Amino acid sequence: YYPNKDAILVELLNRHLESGVAATRRRMAEGLPDSLEEFVRSVVRTSIENHLDDPQLLRVLAEQAPRSPELLEKVAQHERERVAYIQELFERHPEVRVEDVYLAARLFVSTAELLIHQLIAAPDPVDGARLENELVVMLTRYLTAAPPESS
Template structure:
């Protein structure tokens, strides 16, 4: 169940540029601290020190590190939009390139810091804001994919709504798993296999 615990809610929503910059410094510092020291040892004191502010100033914005991590995850999800969706070539024979753009964008959105991504997956408390952000992001990405499927001449799937949802879930879930828990398989190999699988599905290959 989503938490309505006020411990997860930021204490202060900045209204001035200076306050917003300070809040951003806290979040940036927290990302580095969690990645370097792990979540258990990533204390608010360490975060404040890294952000070069007093612990009292940090608590003006966040009540604890759970609230900071929850905000980091919300921001991570909000950044994950498919930026190439409006610039793709949808001519016949371009389906594999379209799928590769989708998979490549998902990988790029999670490539920066595998350790932090793993911490966000394992440790971030589930809040209503987080669930709302996930739902909003998923709906937007599914709508983008469905629109492309409807316009692409190489797609031979009859029911596009579940197809778009299935593709987004498959790409996002597998990408999260790969980037958060790196294995010996090169990222390029994973990308090629995922692209091939989704492309065959959309073409209706038997």
């Protein structure tokens, strides 16, 4: 029993977040793919798959669900875990050429999450496979580009 619409939205948002956490942890447990592009693709695909069940509900949750301090902390904790995991990979992976791997990990997580949320839940959603391919190219090129020379 839920006392009102807000309580239902909070529960659905919690379930969505928990599903994402579980999917991320499963991917982490599987180990790292050999190439950076395969790794980027696995992260992007996992996130897209987590958002395909009900894109319209996802839009409602993003726009209308109340955000308690507890829920915001849960979201922040999940983001910190993902950033730390991805930063660790970037530090060890020979294809990554960015200088600030911590910032690159934060950009990577935020870019993937925000774009996937926005484009899958849009009134005119982007096809998941096309989104995956383009996002993989964008993120992989960013990570493997030579850093700019200092003046």
